[in-house]
Every structure is written in structure tokens, then in C-alpha cells.
Amino acid sequence: MHDTLPLLRQIRFPEIRRARLDTLQVNLGYKCNQSCVHCHVNAGPHRTEMMDAATLALIPEALAARGLGTLDLTGGAPELHAGFRELVRAARAQGVRVIDRCNLTVLHEPDQEGLAAFLAAERVEVVSSMPCYSAANVDRQRGEGVFDLSIAALKQLNSLGYGQPGSGLVLNLVYNPQGPVLPPEQQALQADYKRELRAHFGIVFNDLFVLANMPIQRFGSTLVSKGTFDGYLDLLQRSFAPHNLPGVMCRSTVSVDWQGWLSDCDFNQQLGLPLGTSGLRRHLRDLLKTDLQDQPIRVAGHCYGCTAGQGSSCGGALAH
Numbered sequence: 287m288h289d290t291l292p293l294l295r296q297i298r299f300p301e302i303r304r305a306r307l308d309t310l311q312v313n314l315g316y317k318c319n320q321s322c323v324h325c326h327v328n329a330g331p332h333r334t335e336m337m338d339a340a341t342l343a344l345i346p347e348a349l350a351a352r353g354l355g356t357l358d359l360t361g362g363a364p365e366l367h368a369g370f371r372e373l374v375r376a377a378r379a380q381g382v383r384v385i386d387r388c389n390l391t392v393l394h395e396p397d398q399e400g401l402a403a404f405l406a407a408e409r410v411e412v413v414s415s416m417p418c419y420s421a422a423n424v425d426r427q428r429g430e431g432v433f434d435l436s437i438a439a440l441k442q443l444n445s446l447g448y449g450q451p452g453s454g455l456v457l458n459l460v461y462n463p464q465g466p467v468l469p470p471e472q473q474a475l476q477a478d479y480k481r482e483l484r485a486h487f488g489i490v491f492n493d494l495f496v497l498a499n500m501p502i503q504r505f506g507s508t509l510v511s512k513g514t515f516d517g518y519l520d521l522l523q524r525s526f527a528p529h530n531l532p533g534v535m536c537r538s539t540v541s542v543d544w545q546g547w548l549s550d551c552d553f554n555q556q557l558g559l560p561l562g563t564s565g566l567r568r569h570l571r572d573l574l575k576t577d578l579q580d581q582p583i584r585v586a587g588h589c590y591g592c593t594a595g596q597g598s599s600c601g602g603a604l605a606h
Contacts, residue, residue, distance in 0.1 A: 290501055294501070310539075310540060314337050315361055365388065384411065390435065443455075475494060539551065548560065561584070
């Protein structure tokens with residue numbers, strides 16, 4: 287696999303600093319029941335990296351110590367971690383909003399019976415990748431048969447109240463482009479998704495998040511192999527929108543890897559870039575006593591992926 291970090295380090299990006307920390311985004315491990323082309327963590331069924339019990343136990347402590355309002359759980363498939371449900375219960379008991387970055391097909395795994403009902407009972411917000419409302423496009427990006435399994439999972443979530451008006455059970459979908467292009471306008475694409483999924487499958491959801499693909503890991507390596515890396519970086523830089531800078535997620539979110547090490551964002555985590563600009567690695571246990579507000583954020587060329595055009599974050603477009 288091609289290492290894109292040396293190329294990204296050559297590109298300057300405006301300096302930014304942290305605002306008040308609100309969200310802890312935790313990668314519980316790289317094991318996943320899928321291997322998607324656009325996956326920036328190279329997750330898959332054969333990955334074995336998973337957070338240990340001692341590090342997992344620090345998460346509720348950090349949430350309380352910093353007074354954080356949101357726990358955002360990612361992977362791999364975070365639900366495949368043996369401590370996933372216990373962690374969710376602990377965070378919800380503290381009144382913390384919990385987001386599960388769910389790939390939908392994990393609901394059909396043999397050892398995940400009752401997962402959807404558990405998420406509903408704990409009122410966990412579900413954010414699910416759904417790269418298209420067309421079977422051919424989804425299966426091309428995520429694997430044969432994934433579309434049908436995803437539709438079945440969405441119907442299951444809908445039956446529990448997810449996405450239904452007045453239920454309070456939030457179901458959001460995520461769109462990633464299938465190549466080195468910027469995603470389309472979020473509101474227009476959301477309208478298309480809602481119309482097509484309801485008309486053909488009776489499926490409802492709350493919002494669609496459109497995310498730009500980051501030129502790192504599996505996707506970045508593919509760009510290098512195809513000779514399109516420089517062109518994509520040029521597109522991101524040419525599309526830079528300064529008004530997106532105040533809203534980038536790294537200002538209010540800290541990313542935690544499966545070993546407990548901190549980064550400014552999930553993408554920096556995958557590039558091996560530690561939190562801040564000092565070069566010193568900081569651990570989740572340090573967050574128990576350290577306030578990050580106003581500290582500088584480590585930036586490089588990939589950061590243009592979050593600020594190009596309408597902007598991109600784990601919560602979708604920054605400009606609405």
C-alpha cells in the first residue's frame with residue numbers, strides 16, 4: 287500500500303485551534319464484516335486490533351472528567367467489540383448522547399441477535415453508510431449482496447421506530463462518492479434518497495450526510511496507483527472554502543484509537559499523527575486531567591477534504 291503522508295505533509299493548510307471539547311470519537315477496533323474501497327481505516331474481517339478492557343474502562347471516566355456530551359463510536363464495526371453494549375450502557379447512564387457508526391450489515395451477523403433492539407432501547411443514534419439508493423452502485427463499492435442486506439437492516443430499524451416522526455430514534459445515512467470527486471449538494475441528494483428509498487422500499491430516515499473521501503489509507507493508495515492522487519488534491523485545494531474552517535469537527539472533537547492514543551481527528555489517527563503539534567503522544571488517561579481548549583490542531587494536505595466546497599465532517603456538510 288502506498289504511504290500518502292509524505293505527499294500530504296508537503297501541502298500547507300491554514301492554522302486552526304481547538305474550541306471547547308464536546309465529543310469523544312472512539313475507534314473500538316479495526317475488525318469489520320466488510321472491506322470497503324473507500325474505508326480510511328482499512329477495516330476488514332481479518333483485522334485483529336481491538337481495544338482492551340482497561341482502555342475501554344477509561345472512556346466513561348473521560349466523558350465525566352471533561353463534561354462531554356457526545357460519545358461517537360466507530361470501527362471497523364464497533365458493535366463487534368465484546369464490550370460495545372456495556373460501554374453504551376455506561377455512557378447512556380451518564381446522560382451522554384451515543385452515536386453508533388453502523389454499517390447496517392452487521393445487524394445480520396450470527397452473534398448480533400438483538401443488536402437493533404438494544405440500540406433502540408438505549409436510544410442510540412445510528413449513522414449508517416449507504417453510498418447509493420441503487421443496488422448496483424452499493425454492491426460495487428461495498429461488495430456483492432450488501433445492498434439487499436442494508437435494505438433489510440434499514441427496514442428492521444424502521445420497525446423499531448428509527449427514522450419515524452416523533453420517535454426520537456435518530457437514523458442518519460452517509461454518502462461517499464465512488465471516486466476522486468466532491469460529493470453533490472447535500473440537501474438535493476437527501477431529497478433524492480428520501481424519495482427513492484420510500485417509493486421502492488418504504489424506508490424512512492432523518493438526514494443524509496455527504497462526506498468527501500479522504501486521500502489516505504486504502505482510498506489514497508488507490509489514487510496513487512491510478513495516477514489521480516495529485517489531481518484529487520488539486521481539486522480539494524481549488525475548492526477550499528474559508529468559511530468552513532470554524533465548523534471543522536476537529537475543533538470540538540478528539541479522536542481515540544483502539545489503543546487509547548489521541549489524535550485531532552479520525553483521519554489524523556489513521557495517518558499516525560498524534561494530537562496537537564508538539565509531536566508527543568497523549569493517551570486517553572491524559573484527558574482525565576487535561577483541557578484541550580485553544581491548543582493548536584495538527585494539519586496537512588488532507589484537511590482540504592473537510593473544507594472543500596460545502597465542507598465535510600462526520601456530521602455531513604458544514605455549509606447548509
